[in-house]
Amino acid sequence: MIKEVIVVEGKDDTVAVKRAVNADTIETGGSAIDEHVLHTIRLAQERRGVIIFTDPDHPGERIRSIISEHVPGCKHAFLNVQEAKAKGKVGVEHASPEAIRRALEHVHTAEPHLEDDSPSAITMADLMEARLVMHPEAARRREEMGKLLRIGVCNGKQFLKRCSQFRISKEEFEAAVRQIETKE
Incomplete structure (x- = not known):
């Protein structure tokens, strides 16, 4: 079981994630994220941690950005377009269980911005x-x-x-x- 709660866009994404791993999800219901959903994500972040796992498209990036702004410290998992594409559509729900597991094995945590003069900072x-x-x-x-x-x-x-x-x-x-x- 994955400890963190995985934030996805919709029901089909939840089904795909649960086919790949044993995890709990929160569905945003699309990019019009209301305060109730943000409150639920904040609570999950405080208690278990959160992994944001949205579609590799513009609406998915918008959702990722909104959540990151309102709920700091979330982890991020990414699929590339080829991994999430089927029948001309792109989304987590189209990814194979293997691609989903790979993405969740390589999560990143957003951290405060490094100073530009830090030796490890990319410029x-x-x-x-x-x-x-x-x-x-x-x-x-x-x-x-x-x-x-x-x-x-x-x-x-x-x-x-x-x-x-x-x-x-x-x-x-x-x-x-x-x-x-x-x-x-």
């Missing part, structure tokens, strides 16, 4: 050097990096923020860049 210059921003292939490379680091797919600014929040080390970052470059 915007690092993203530029790795061609993750301001490059014609930046979006594709960020998608690959997001998969390798298990931090999801996002724009350059959000990618930098997640590297900081999830304490991605320079070593992890550089190893992922090397992996991408060996594929090219």
Whole structure:
């Protein structure tokens, strides 16, 4: 049994998660999260901890952002689009039990922002050097990096923020860049 409560978007997500692992879930009912749902998530966070596990799409990222803003210290699990895609739709409910287990084995905890002069902090210059921003292939490379680091797919600014929040080390970052470059 997973100790933390897993926050998902809807009933189909709950069914998919329960097929993969023994866990309790809270369903947000979509991106219009009301105060009652936030209160329930806060209570779960205080008592057991919370893992936010939303769809790898814009509404899923919006839900993740709202919960993170109102309930600090949550853990995050990510699926990439390929893992969560079926019949032209994307969502946790379409992921295989194996993909769900993998995502839940690689959760990240959002932590306070590292100072930019911290030796382990990833900088915007690092993203530029790795061609993750301001490059014609930046979006594709960020998608690959997001998969390798298990931090999801996002724009350059959000990618930098997640590297900081999830304490991605320079070593992890550089190893992922090397992996991408060996594929090219």
